[in-house]
Amino acid sequence: MKTDPARKPDLSAQIAQAIRDAIVEGRMIVNERLPSEAELAEQFDVSRSTVREALKRLAAQSLIRTQRGAFGGAFVNRISYAEAYGQQITTSTLLLSMNAVSFETACEARFALERACAPLSAARCTEDHLAVMRAEIALQGQPDLSDEAFCGSDVAFHRALVDGAGNPVLSYQLAGAVEAMQPLMNMITFTARSRGRIVALHERIHDALGRRDALAADAALHDLEAYTQTLGRDVMRARHNRA
Amino acid sequence: MKTDPARKPDLSAQIAQAIRDAIVEGRMIVNERLPSEAELAEQFDVSRSTVREALKRLAAQSLIRTQRGAFGGAFVNRISYAEAYGQQITTSTLLLSMNAVSFETACEARFALERACAPLSAARCTEDHLAVMRAEIALQGQPDLSDEAFCGSDVAFHRALVDGAGNPVLSYQLAGAVEAMQPLMNMITFTARSRGRIVALHERIHDALGRRDALAADAALHDLEAYTQTLGRDVMRARHNRA
DNA sequence: GACATTTAAATGTATGACAATTATCGTGCA
C-alpha cells in the first residue's frame, strides 16, 4: 500500500481541512471574513504559525484571499474561471508528464472532448471565433515558424473552437485537456508536409463551423485525430529505433 | 480592475512560485529531494517560517510531499490520478457553486462531455462496468431512497459509463464535470414518476453499451439530457414563483 | 469641511527553542 491510512496528518493540514469543509459545505459564504489568525489559533488551540500554514494551504487552492492592515484578514474567495483554468492546467500538465501517459491515450482524450464541443460550436460560434481560427491558420502557414510556435498556434486554434461553444463550463474543462497536451505535441517535429496537411484539416474544420455543419466538423476532427496519432506513432518509432 | 497587477506577492508566494517553476519545467524530477527548510531559508535569504509557508502551498497542490526524520525532507511528488481527481472536483464544485452557473449551462457541459465518452465506452466497456450500471439502476428503483442517495447513485452510474471508455485521462477530466454537478442536481426533488423515467433512460444507455451500439447510446444520452433540463426548468420555475 | 496625524488591528517576517520522528551508526553481548 502506498499511502498509510493510519498516520494522522499535520495539525496545519487538519485545520485547513476543517476550514475547507466549512467553505465547500456552504457554512461560510463568498467574501465572508474568517476570524483573525490569533482568534483561529485560540479556537483550534494551536500557535499562530500553525494557523498560518493552514491558511497558506487554502490560499494555494484559491479558496481564500488575504488582505493586510486594519479590517483586513482572510476572506472566502470567489474562485474565478481564470484561477480555475490555471490550476487545472498545472495539475493536468503534471499528471500527464509524471505518469507516463501515452501519446495515444492523451490524444484520444483530447479529441474526444473536442468533438463534444463541435456540435455546440457549429451552432453558436461567432464571426469573432471564426476570425481567430483564420488568423491562426494563416500563422500556421508561415514556413519560418518554430515547432513550438506552431504548437502554440494549434492550441489557440482549438481554444477558439472550444470557446465557440459558448459554454464557460465546457471551456474550463477543456482548457486542461488541450493545454496539457502541448508538451507532448511539442515532441513532434513538424515537417512542411505534415504542417500542410494539418492546416488543410484546420481549414476543413473552420469551413464546417462557418457552414454550421456539425457532422462535417466532427468528421474533420476525426481525420485530424487519426493524422495526429500517425505523427505521434512515427515519433515514437523513431525514438525507439534510436535507443 | 480587480487584482492589482503592480502589487508584489508575499515572499512565501514568490518562493513557492520559484520552486513550482522548477518542478513544472522539469528542473526537478519526481522523487528528487528539495534542500532542507534551513538550507532553503539560507538560499532565499528568508526565515524558516517563510520557507515553510511556501512549502505548505506546494503541498496543498500535491506538488511535494514531506517526510519527517533523518534523511526526510520535501520530495517532488508524483501526482496520482486520485489526488488530481480530488483537486479537480473541489475546484469544479466551488467554481459552479460560487459563480452562479446556470443549471442549463452545467447540464449541457456535463452531457456533452459524457457523449464524448459514449462511443469509446460502447466499444470497450467490460462486463464489470455494465454490472455496476445494473446495480445502480436497481438501487435507483428502490422507492425509499432519499433524493441525495438517488443523485449519488446517478453519479456512480455515469462514472461507470465514463470509466468504461478505458481512458484514464478522460475519466480524470470527466470526474470534475460529473461530480461538480451533484450539488445542482441535489436541488431537484425527484418524484416517483421522474425517477421511473430516468431509470428507463439509464436502462436504454446500459443496453446500448451492452450491444456496442454507440449511436443508440448517444441518442439515449440526448434524451436524458433533454429530460434533465426539463426537470431543472421546473425546479427553477417553482423557485421563482415562490419568491 | 478638508486635510494631516494618530491609532489600532491585522497580516508578514524573523528568531529561537523544543518536540517528534526516523535513518544510520556504533556498541556490546551471545
Added chain:
DNA sequence: TGCACGATAATTGTCATACATTTAAATGTC
C-alpha cells in the same frame, strides 16, 4: 560473526515572542 539495542544526528512539526508593515478608521487641526 551476527544481531539487538541504544545513541546520534538530521529533519520536520509546533510553539512563543517580538517586531515590521500595511491599512482603514478615528481623531485632531486649521
